[in-house]
Amino acid sequence: MTTIKIELVDETFEKIRPNLAEFTISLYNNLLNINPKFEALFAKTDMSEQRRMLMGVLVLAIKNIHKPHLIASSLNRLGARHVQYGANFTYYNYFGQALLITLEEYLGSEWNPTVEKAWRDAYQSIVGLMLEGATKETKRRFILIWNR
Secondary structure, X not given: OXXXXXXXXXXXXXXXXXXXXHXXXXXXXXXXXXXHHHHHOOOOOOHHHHHHHHHHHHHHHHHOOOOHHHHHHHHHHHHHXXXXXXXXXXXXXXHHHHXXXXXXXXXXXXXXXXXXXXXXXXXHHHHHHHHHHHHHHHHHHHHHHHOO
16 A cells, blocks of 8 residues: 555544444444345344454554554454354455445545545455455365365
């Protein structure tokens, strides 16, 4: 990511941050509007805890977006855990769509194609690190099953 895109993500995130709890509620609502089938994934989930964890990941990822090496192992582990929860690679696209919709809702007139592209790139960077962990976990599971 370019320095300008990183700065845009940082600046816009700081505007959302005071309302991060409400933002995560909206994000999950948008996710369920995009794909109601996800309700089953969260049926036994404490959503307030889920939102709290998402807030932590967002803060960690955006705070360190300019230094991905600092968060790579954390995001790899998060991706591996998502495999354990039953998430597949297509789920990341739905979540990304929900994130962009929610950002647009919260940023209002400050949302524009440049800001959207910066957030798309940031999300792609974050998800890339998560998918590394998810891929390793998927391979590990395959080997365990294959060797039974």
